[in-house]
Amino acid sequence: MIPSELFRCTYRLNSTGHQRVFPNSSLANQINDFFKFVVNSALIDQLAEYSVAGQTIAHGSFIGTTTIVQPTLSHSVTDAAIQQTLQQEINTNSAVPKPDANSLYFIYLPPGTAVVQGGSRSCQAFCGYHDTFGNGIYYAVMPFPNCAGCLGGMTDLDALTSTSSHEFCEAITDPVPGQGWYDDTHGEIGDICAWQTKKLGNYTVQLEWSNKDASCK
Numbered sequence: 001m002i003p004s005e006l007f008r009c010t011y012r013l014n015s016t017g018h019q020r021v022f023p024n025s026s027l028a029n030q031i032n033d034f035f036k037f038v039v040n041s042a043l044i045d046q047l048a049e050y051s052v053a054g055q056t057i058a059h060g061s062f063i064g065t066t067t068i069v070q071p072t073l074s075h076s077v078t079d080a081a082i083q084q085t086l087q088q089e090i091n092t093n094s095a096v097p098k099p100d101a102n103s104l105y106f107i108y109l110p111p112g113t114a115v116v117q118g119g120s121r122s123c124q125a126f127c128g129y130h131d132t133f134g135n136g137i138y139y140a141v142m143p144f145p146n147c148a149g150c151l152g153g154m155t156d157l158d159a160l161t162s163t164s165s166h167e168f169c170e171a172i173t174d175p176v177p178g179q180g181w182y183d184d185t186h187g188e189i190g191d192i193c194a195w196q197t198k199k200l201g202n203y204t205v206q207l208e209w210s211n212k213d214a215s216c217k
């Protein structure tokens with residue numbers, strides 16, 4: 001399955017319930033601009049080698065973005081709670097498009113809120129992930145890079161576009177984790193090249209594994 005369309009959701013509340021911009025509208029806008037660019041970029045072209053019969057990887061489009069202000073987030077949120085919120089937004093918020101096999105929802109969390117998934121915690125064990133649930137809802141979760149381990153020496157924007165590109169490429173090539181392009185030893189194509197980055201246009205993206213070239217590129 002190939003996410004050719006993309007929708008971004010952003011949580012904007014901090015633990016005290018006061019509205020918090022993520023963490024400023026300029027950064028949120030820059031990430032939107034990144035997605036408008038990347039869905040039609042050479043990053044997608046290089047994934048063409050992973051096309052299979054009936055599932056061609058091709059350029060897509062950025063649908064839009066919305067801000068979620070409920071429920072109020074504390075210092076951590078579980079993956080189950082994120083799934084529940086996303087499902088509710090799909091059901092009740094007319095601004096959120098319905099899911100299909102080519103759509104991917106990216107969810108960004110505010111500074112100070114960690115994600116707990118599969119017994120692990122963001123910033124301690126991971127910097128982002130993608131998954132699927134329900135009746136074919138594909139999503140990725142991007143906690144704010146509040147720690148050195150998820151900043152990798154980069155600015156907030158560069159760290160977020162790098163990890164976003166990692167999850168984006170993996171959600172395209174392995175939409176149901178472990179059932180698509182996946183290596184039992186090394187994981188998904190982004191995992192093999194984790195934290196190796198390059199500039200694509202104005203943006204920092206992660207290198208991705210190429211089976212064809214047997215290298216990260």
Ligand SMILES: [Zn+2]
Nearest residue numbers: 170188190191
């Ligand atoms: Zn990965």
